[in-house]
Amino acid sequence: MTLHTRSVAELAAGLAAKDFSAVELAQHYLARIEAGNSALNAFVTITPERALADARRADAARAAGRAGPLTGVPLAHKDIFCTDGIRTTCGSRMLDTFVAPYDATVAERLQAAGTVLLGKTNMDEFAMGSSNETSYYGVVRNPWNPQKVPGGSSGGSAAAVAARLAPIATGTDTGGSIRQPAALVGISGIKPTYGRVSRYGMVAFASSLDQAGILAPSAEDCAILLGAMAGFDPRDSTSVNTPVPDYVAGLRAPLQGVRLGLLKEFLEGGLEAATGALVQAAISRLQSLGATLVDVSCPSLPLSVPAYYVVAPAECSSNLSRFDGIRFGHRCKEPRDLLDLYRRSRGEGFGAEVKRRIMTGTYVLSAGYYDAYYLKAQKVRSLISAEFKQAFTRADVLVGPTAPTPAFDIGAKVDDPITMYLNDIYTIGANLAGLPAMSVPCGFVDGLPVGLQLVGPHFGESRILAAAHAYQSATDFHRRLPPSFT
Amino acid sequence: MSLTRTDVEGIAHLARLEISEAELPVYVASLSKILAFVEQLNAADTAAVEPMAHPLEGEVQRLRPDTVTERDQHEKYQANAAEVAAGLYIVPKVIE
Amino acid sequence: MSSVAGRGGWEVVIGLETHAQLATKSKIFSGSATAYGAVPNSQANLVDLGYPGVLPVLNGEAVRMAVKFGVATGATVAPRSVFARKNYFYPDLPKGYQISQYERPIVEHGSLEIVLDDGTRKAIGITRAHLEEDAGKSLHDGPTNASGIDLNRAGTPLLEIVSEPDLRSAREAVAYMKKLHTLVRYLEICDGNMQEGSFRCDANVSVRRAGATKLGTRCEIKNVNSFRYVEKAINYEIGRQIAVLERGGSITQQTRLYDAGKDETRPMRSKEEANDYRYFPDPDLLPVALDQAFIDAVRATLPELPDEKAARFAQSYGLQAYDAGVLTSSRELAEYYEAAVRSVGADAAAAKLAANWVMGDWSAFLNRDGLEVGAAKVSAAGLAGLLRRIIDATISGKIAKEVFETMWAEGLEADAVIAAKGLRQITDVAAIEAAIDAVLAANPRQLADYRSGKDKLFGFFVGQAMKATHGKANPAQLNELLKKKLAP
Ligand SMILES: [Mg+2]
Numbered sequence A: 001m002t003l004h005t006r007s008v009a010e011l012a013a014g015l016a017a018k019d020f021s022a023v024e025l026a027q028h029y030l031a032r033i034e035a036g037n038s039a040l041n042a043f044v045t046i047t048p049e050r051a052l053a054d055a056r057r058a059d060a061a062r063a064a065g066r067a068g069p070l071t072g073v074p075l076a077h078k079d080i081f082c083t084d085g086i087r088t089t090c091g092s093r094m095l096d097t098f099v100a101p102y103d104a105t106v107a108e109r110l111q112a113a114g115t116v117l118l119g120k121t122n123m124d125e126f127a128m129g130s131s132n133e134t135s136y137y138g139v140v141r142n143p144w145n146p147q148k149v150p151g152g153s154s155g156g157s158a159a160a161v162a163a164r165l166a167p168i169a170t171g172t173d174t175g176g177s178i179r180q181p182a183a184l185v186g187i188s189g190i191k192p193t194y195g196r197v198s199r200y201g202m203v204a205f206a207s208s209l210d211q212a213g214i215l216a217p218s219a220e221d222c223a224i225l226l227g228a229m230a231g232f233d234p235r236d237s238t239s240v241n242t243p244v245p246d247y248v249a250g251l252r253a254p255l256q257g258v259r260l261g262l263l264k265e266f267l268e269g270g271l272e273a274a275t276g277a278l279v280q281a282a283i284s285r286l287q288s289l290g291a292t293l294v295d296v297s298c299p300s301l302p303l304s305v306p307a308y309y310v311v312a313p314a315e316c317s318s319n320l321s322r323f324d325g326i327r328f329g330h331r332c333k334e335p336r337d338l339l340d341l342y343r344r345s346r347g348e349g350f351g352a353e354v355k356r357r358i359m360t361g362t363y364v365l366s367a368g369y370y371d372a373y374y375l376k377a378q379k380v381r382s383l384i385s386a387e388f389k390q391a392f393t394r395a396d397v398l399v400g401p402t403a404p405t406p407a408f409d410i411g412a413k414v415d416d417p418i419t420m421y422l423n424d425i426y427t428i429g430a431n432l433a434g435l436p437a438m439s440v441p442c443g444f445v446d447g448l449p450v451g452l453q454l455v456g457p458h459f460g461e462s463r464i465l466a467a468a469h470a471y472q473s474a475t476d477f478h479r480r481l482p483p484s485f486t
Numbered sequence B: 001m002s003l004t005r006t007d008v009e010g011i012a013h014l015a016r017l018e019i020s021e022a023e024l025p026v027y028v029a030s031l032s033k034i035l036a037f038v039e040q041l042n043a044a045d046t047a048a049v050e051p052m053a054h055p056l057e058g059e060v061q062r063l064r065p066d067t068v069t070e071r072d073q074h075e076k077y078q079a080n081a082a083e084v085a086a087g088l089y090i091v092p093k094v095i096e
Numbered sequence C: 001m002s003s004v005a006g007r008g009g010w011e012v013v014i015g016l017e018t019h020a021q022l023a024t025k026s027k028i029f030s031g032s033a034t035a036y037g038a039v040p041n042s043q044a045n046l047v048d049l050g051y052p053g054v055l056p057v058l059n060g061e062a063v064r065m066a067v068k069f070g071v072a073t074g075a076t077v078a079p080r081s082v083f084a085r086k087n088y089f090y091p092d093l094p095k096g097y098q099i100s101q102y103e104r105p106i107v108e109h110g111s112l113e114i115v116l117d118d119g120t121r122k123a124i125g126i127t128r129a130h131l132e133e134d135a136g137k138s139l140h141d142g143p144t145n146a147s148g149i150d151l152n153r154a155g156t157p158l159l160e161i162v163s164e165p166d167l168r169s170a171r172e173a174v175a176y177m178k179k180l181h182t183l184v185r186y187l188e189i190c191d192g193n194m195q196e197g198s199f200r201c202d203a204n205v206s207v208r209r210a211g212a213t214k215l216g217t218r219c220e221i222k223n224v225n226s227f228r229y230v231e232k233a234i235n236y237e238i239g240r241q242i243a244v245l246e247r248g249g250s251i252t253q254q255t256r257l258y259d260a261g262k263d264e265t266r267p268m269r270s271k272e273e274a275n276d277y278r279y280f281p282d283p284d285l286l287p288v289a290l291d292q293a294f295i296d297a298v299r300a301t302l303p304e305l306p307d308e309k310a311a312r313f314a315q316s317y318g319l320q321a322y323d324a325g326v327l328t329s330s331r332e333l334a335e336y337y338e339a340a341v342r343s344v345g346a347d348a349a350a351a352k353l354a355a356n357w358v359m360g361d362w363s364a365f366l367n368r369d370g371l372e373v374g375a376a377k378v379s380a381a382g383l384a385g386l387l388r389r390i391i392d393a394t395i396s397g398k399i400a401k402e403v404f405e406t407m408w409a410e411g412l413e414a415d416a417v418i419a420a421k422g423l424r425q426i427t428d429v430a431a432i433e434a435a436i437d438a439v440l441a442a443n444p445r446q447l448a449d450y451r452s453g454k455d456k457l458f459g460f461f462v463g464q465a466m467k468a469t470h471g472k473a474n475p476a477q478l479n480e481l482l483k484k485k486l487a488p
């Protein structure tokens, strides 16, 4: 059995049985990155020394009888998580040489769990994008077809896992940035409940929407990782102090009697027929496994995209004000005066999409427009949230497509922000309402993967993971590898 | 909502972003489009709705005990700064 | 320039915004120390520096202090208050926004009573008090065309206290500011150190025709860091505005800076363009929820407040309202005074004597040496020891001043100084009479003049007799005996 086709549980078992060492495993993945990354551009920074040091430590821990379920398991971090001593670029020229002097809570917890860091993955600049085309470090290619985008913003993490350059990777999801790329590259990805995983050390895009999560081949892998990442963090005021359940044990919950809610609005909004058919088939499969189906509706859901494109830019315009060329980040050459320092450092450091969103956000918060845009969007957000709450009185898990289409051509949507934004039409609702949601592969259209989305109520991660696991126990889409990366 | 060049210049100034002459019309067009797009929100009846600033209702701010937990690490923190002198971050002259 | 309310048919309207640094050990959103005067940037951690990815967590003590201020001013403490971001770019503002409270402050609708020059009392409304973080400092003293940024102060908790525009003159503004200063120190929520910027004041000043109901256009004078300068800055500004209006001009709403050297205000260049702060609720912080039990628990920690204490002093110690006000102007001073009185024995004469000494020589020496009450060279017990010797006529009031000076300089007890210098007052009638007789014998011409009607020479004889006793003769006795001897 080749190492890179193993799941996290299988890797853990192999390490425990001493079939291979953590160092051997790290070397295997480093070699795959070496061979495969140039075609994908999935990594911004590869950290072989760190990986081998982590691996040696993991092997030593195992020899000393101190190994946990993730000891020696390699992973990659989206380059939005601060890592002490390793540069964190956020896909931006602004942070090209930025080395954080601290670890994000997610990075710290996963390191404490004994994982081995392979490197930092490419992403849309400051997580603003749905195609990984806005990165300063260039576009990431879809492992299933190099002409296609991998989705975004966690496109590097998605491509890396899909091509098995890493067995698992972290990501962040503000409007679909874990689920949509997971769908487009045929892997599983979970965005937990807002507040479930600490945001400390994650470079902020839109603070009330951002949530860290996982991209992995299977729901089971997601469950194992989530258990290590989740939990209260006193450094994040929005972190919720509620116990972390055993997500792996929760996978065994039967699908029998689970009420699936099919959101009427999930079948509208430009859903391509072939994609829709695969999603319908996946839902039928879940029914055949014992779930029941109810029709539910969130009438305001079509307004989630416009609401998001007010709230997220507003928060980002403020969050990104700290990049001023003074304490860190890009500084322009020879500023004439203070204003010039600000304007040129920021003008040069940020790419076009980031500037567009900062300006959108600046505008919607400005005097005379706040009520019409920002406050209105926050009210619509309330409506959407209430409608989801209502839907969860009738359904346990909401199901639907993750994205309206499979992966699209690189360059196809870059000039039209609205078309690009509409990629996230099915995913944004969960962010606005803070709900846990995941995407699992459910088939292929013309050789390109399609994702099924599952959405749970607040802190209902176990429910969606169990449903996804039941589905994956009966299907093998999640086991398929892109032909060039077997 | 259609923005003018002057509007976009004003926004860019407020956001401290230098926008080149060539980029300006592109932003005028795309920002106008985005604003027109988000105006769909007007369709929603929100007369009786409270704005939601945060996805978790009912959660309230936790209070930290008043203890000093930090030590001086300014040299490490200043390693990312473009210009530092005598422990100070250096900027072009600030006029009050 | 002096200017008073109502001058030339103009009415002055002033509102003050006061920033009080809260006396917490750590910052409002981080665990960095707040101590003043540290090595630049040594007390600025990742949160204070606005590093990418870091998040604020609210200091509970800052909240408690704000609530304490609220209950002390009879204000409403909000069961839910919200932090917002105030967005603007400035090098001393690391995140590009200040975390403050905007639509929903923690404290609203309080009031504070001031005493006007004519002795009447006036309630000044407190519109609101909100929590926010302080900014860092830009230092411009270098030789180059650059500024240096020290972010040690960034994130220090501030309570911004906004008054209603109830103040009608610079004097009233200063009275309000002093009262507020007294209060925050009583509450032990702010050290009140104005030199270090712990207590800073911005004044909104406008004038209007007497009787007008609409407010005039106001100017904000920023960061004036002493009571004296607040008064001068406001008076300058009143004069300036009236002059502009009387010339037929109009006032431009502006932020102005007071230049103490030139005694004038001038527009701030950095505030020339209209601000658009784009306030919105800070998504990194949740609403601050306070229940009644918390508020009541804070209320239970309130000390006796300045007005209550002054009323009690006036009542128990028979002091004039003015003196009671002075003695309660700081908690330390009031405690010092009260300790001295208790030690002497609290009859009305002793209390009055103690008040005179505390407000007189003792305060003068304290000011001369630039000391805080706690560092006074003569303790309350020490002062009481001196007062006791005045009351029991061991020394005269005049000698007491000399004793006090030595006590202060050498840290000695009154009795030790009196003994060492032999200053014990002479009350022995025979001894005083002997001294008088000697003086009269030595000055026959003056004696003759006195007796022929030059009454003024009485003082001369007192002086000579005192000199002969080295100032130690009991003055009352000396007077009495001298009168007898001089009688024809
Ligand atoms: Mg203010």
Ligand SMILES: [Zn+2]
Pocket (backbone or CB within 6 Å): C019, C132, C160
């Ligand atoms: Zn303020």
